[in-house]
Amino acid sequence: MTQLADTDRTAPAAAETAAAARPTPRLASPVSAVGPDAADVTVDVAALGEQLLGRWAQARRESRALMADPAFHRIPELGMHEHRERTLEQLRQLAVTGSVLRAFPERLGGANDNGSNIASFEELLLGDPSMQIKAGVQWGLFGSAVLHLGTERHDDLLKPIMSMEMPGAFAMTETGHGSDVSAVGTTATYDAETDEWVIHTPFRAAWKDYLGNAAKHGRAAVIFAQLITRGVNHGVHAFYAPIRDENGAFLPGVGGEDDGLKGGLNGIDNGRLHFTNLRVPRTNLLNRYGDVDENGVYTSPIASPGRRFFTMLGTLVQGRVSLDGACVVASKLALTIGIRYGAERRQFTAESSDEVVLLDYQRHQRRLLPHLATTYAMSFAHEVFLDKFDQVFSGADDTDESRQDLETLAAALKPLSTWNALDIIQEAREACGGQGFLAENRLVQLRADLDVYATFEGDNTVLLQLVAKRLLTDYSKKFAKADAGALAAYVADQVGDAAMHRSGLRRLAQSVADFGSTARSVGYVRGTAAQRQLLTDRVETMVAELAGRLRGASRLSKADAATLFNRHQNELIETARAHGELLQWEAFTDALDHVEDAGTKQVLTWLRDLFGLTLIEKNLAWYLIHGRLSAHRAQAITDYIDGRLLPRLRPHAVALTEAFLLEPAHIRAEIATGVEHERQEEARSYYADLAASGLAPIDEKDLVAGKKARR
């Protein structure tokens, strides 16, 4: 750690950043907690709020207006069964408003507007995450499968799905198979004699599991099963099947169980289904990408089973888009509560004139402000993601390549945002102490509901490995057409580079250049270009290193190749994570260009710096080991965060949460209503009177010092 004097040397350099907005910097006091410039700028909350709402601001506003209605609010005390019924009723109400049906085609009364549909859907979390996810099951998975995998012959099925007359389950996952959909055990065998499919569960691990709507409300299901006809297995296809009668009893051939109480999302009736030679008409095959005629002959517009499978699963990406967005909304909500409380909560002592609130403590800033920066990064990255999604699903840019890019983006961002949201909510909860543990302040239930986001719609660790795969593929493509000479040159380059690192020469050179003031070294890493370079270089180097290590895999046996990959699985995942974080950083940085107000731009730039430098700090050992940062520069990053960025951002923390534009009806946390401030004022007035009376209680500091009780 550099000493205080060093840190102060950053002041002139730090002032530079803000030069445009503030031509005459004041000098910092040596122990001033707040930088010289933080107080001179203000955040234009309304404008920033509008920017955060993004392209689909109108849909978000409408959805939020709906979510202000208590009919859509969670009642914490409800037991599981009552909660399930309330959530079902909420879905019926949502169906009436039509807000959740925007993605359906116009011919069915929808708006064929995928972007606004997802934006609107994400905001439902403010009412109750259970309602949101149950809506996602009904319209985003079950209904969407009928729409995207079926053809117009299935239009009649869609109307009652849209209206909630026909609640249904999306029966893909099996107890024995989470992520490997191509290997589901359920079979659908064509019986030409009756022109029917025979859907069957061959063993216990092939039961469909964790399905929303399956335990109770679902009357139909889209079932993913191996399509078998004329003795050939054509791989996984989707079939529509009624599963319950009007009284809620299973139809013949269908059985199931309730998954029971869960860690959260208990408004959804997750359950298991199994089938014993369940028969459905041949036309119940959702036949867009594969069909069977009455003779049992299979045809498909997509010749390659691989591409066919990929295309069918492609519709699932909207689940990942909306989970990513829901995590942004949840993080905004948690930080609005946590930061508001931190900015009001004060530990009164008898006669101290101490005006310090929790958020004035460095540690409290360290706990919450980097999470605030991450939330902004997530929000801007989600906007990029949603835009890409809309382009593909609206058909504006619907190519194989753009679909693959979209899948990769989803696989990179969904893991980061779901894990981030859990960390953010938990930190907010702990930062609110005992208050944070009370259901009335919402944080614990929000965390409980979002817990499963990390493992559903694609387990995070599995998704990140898909990203790493893609990064490695792209990397190898660079060399696909290169001649031997170019590849050799590249390898030589790498070796040379490694030798440089190993001897410490490169690091030494940087150390010498660094041997100046902290100001210069911080100035170096503080800038946008330097952050980009450090973050990008890390991703590129990690990919190149991985590629180098895995290069020999093709020469190994299948088992040895698997072992080799497994030995680097941790690196694969970390590489993908670094890639995703770079995407978030780039999105945040791009967003800065669209900020007009100079003060807002300054504060947001500090916040982006906090995001970027926190990422670099988190991986500091990597930068040091690879000679990308000298020890001196590395230390300066932590000092700059603690000594400069946090104090500068502190005065704007509340405004930065106000820009989330959440209203009291969305927040609904007792401690974020201003009641804490009122309590503080009442106590302050009591102590003022008491000081006059001479009956002030004894100050802890005096007690510890062993001083006598004052009279």
Added chain:
Amino acid sequence: MTQLADTDRTAPAAAETAAAARPTPRLASPVSAVGPDAADVTVDVAALGEQLLGRWAQARRESRALMADPAFHRIPELGMHEHRERTLEQLRQLAVTGSVLRAFPERLGGANDNGSNIASFEELLLGDPSMQIKAGVQWGLFGSAVLHLGTERHDDLLKPIMSMEMPGAFAMTETGHGSDVSAVGTTATYDAETDEWVIHTPFRAAWKDYLGNAAKHGRAAVIFAQLITRGVNHGVHAFYAPIRDENGAFLPGVGGEDDGLKGGLNGIDNGRLHFTNLRVPRTNLLNRYGDVDENGVYTSPIASPGRRFFTMLGTLVQGRVSLDGACVVASKLALTIGIRYGAERRQFTAESSDEVVLLDYQRHQRRLLPHLATTYAMSFAHEVFLDKFDQVFSGADDTDESRQDLETLAAALKPLSTWNALDIIQEAREACGGQGFLAENRLVQLRADLDVYATFEGDNTVLLQLVAKRLLTDYSKKFAKADAGALAAYVADQVGDAAMHRSGLRRLAQSVADFGSTARSVGYVRGTAAQRQLLTDRVETMVAELAGRLRGASRLSKADAATLFNRHQNELIETARAHGELLQWEAFTDALDHVEDAGTKQVLTWLRDLFGLTLIEKNLAWYLIHGRLSAHRAQAITDYIDGRLLPRLRPHAVALTEAFLLEPAHIRAEIATGVEHERQEEARSYYADLAASGLAPIDEKDLVAGKKARR
């Protein structure tokens, strides 16, 4: 990262470690996932289990036997009100068994055995954490306060407390004051005319809050209030007061509210209390450390109010001991479930002969095995802690100094174990995927219940600052008697050291020495002495650096000094954490000396190495910046963990959880009963038949590669 060839060079050196146990090491295959030595040793589960049970094994066994009774098990589906009533009933049953009364004096029917009381108490978590914490409120806080702060004149109060005839609240915390007990707002003013205390809540923030038993069951309370007599405030004292009549109605002068639903522990009726001139007899003052006679004259056996306050609060330490121990039990339970499932769960694919289970994946090992190492470290550290506690509370070693040491130990370990437990449970839950989210598998409810452990009985960040304070005090004592010359020499030392770091000379020298095989550099950090040196050096250096930075504080104004401290608050907390982790590591290392079986000792040594090296890896940037590790050595640590330690420990993972000796009646998670293994076998047999029939579903890899469907 070093390349494969480098990693392989560690093989001979790695074999060295195990030399004593296994004289002839086999050579490792280049891509073998498991080291050459892991399979050659076995863990003596019974002996290790006995060692883990520790000094109070008997009490733990008895308590676990009790917890095998379904009467003490949580029923997940119960609503808050039913759960509260069930928990109350469980406490009545516990009172009958007497197991929870071991700490009470023999004259009252107890055993005056503090160590076995806490050990027994910790295991209650296996039934239901709510029951454990409610028992802690009744006997550990409410009853213990009457016992330790009262005198024999209060013996009559204790009998009904012990038997649960008189459930009570421990009314210390106020809405406006979490950690700063000396500043509570509630007052108790002596009225000599009636010989009574008048207990009063002067403002809303002074309401007592979050009190177990306060919302419903409590009929009495120990109230902490400012003792005022004859116009003098003598600071905080404790008063016994009835609060509800036999029908559960508040007595005159008492009011309150229910805290309602919480994030967990909903078997406890937490609530708020406030007092409006509530009158209790003068003798209701718990008068061990301060008394008032009928004339209102205050006397105390402890002259210093500071020491008096400290002594009164000292009894609270047993809460922290038992939370630390409860977190060990919870972590053991979570890993027993998560590791068992990971060792059985397999992703079957149609025709692959793949026998890989989740725990064979490197990432899965990375997720769970370091947590297993931490759990062992926590368990051994807790044993040291509990022993220290018993020595103080039994009177065997009850001095001011040993009490202060105990307080510091509590403040260092409780934050680490409570945070660790949350991380461990969450990782286990995510590692179990969707199964982990079901209440029937217990992980989500366990995490929800333990969440608040991080902020009650002393907020973790506040406790860690107390530790840092103590470290700084001890450090400054070293120089209290030193003459100016010695201090100057010390400062020069520090400066010289800093210059060395800055120029990179020291690091460079180490780099040159390192320029050999990875084996040698890993060999260096792998040993016990090197781990101790690295961990200890970090704590000492951090303390010295902090002391250096805060040295000027005494010359500053009070406000500026506070600002200076605040600028280093994050470092203060990180220093305390490093200290606590070192304590855990030392306890683990000491425990190795008590392992007799050679195979067990080998495996436990690997596990301790994993703990130590994971700590060093977590703080790798610090070691690099401070020139304690070269880049090459730093990288070798990660390679050694991933390439050697994890594969070596993998085959022993299940045995290491079996040594926790938890029985099915304690585990009660469906996925940890072997059902997963049964499902796998059934699916395996199905696929074997299918392969013969030629109807195997299509393999995903073939699909992605675009191959034709096989027939």
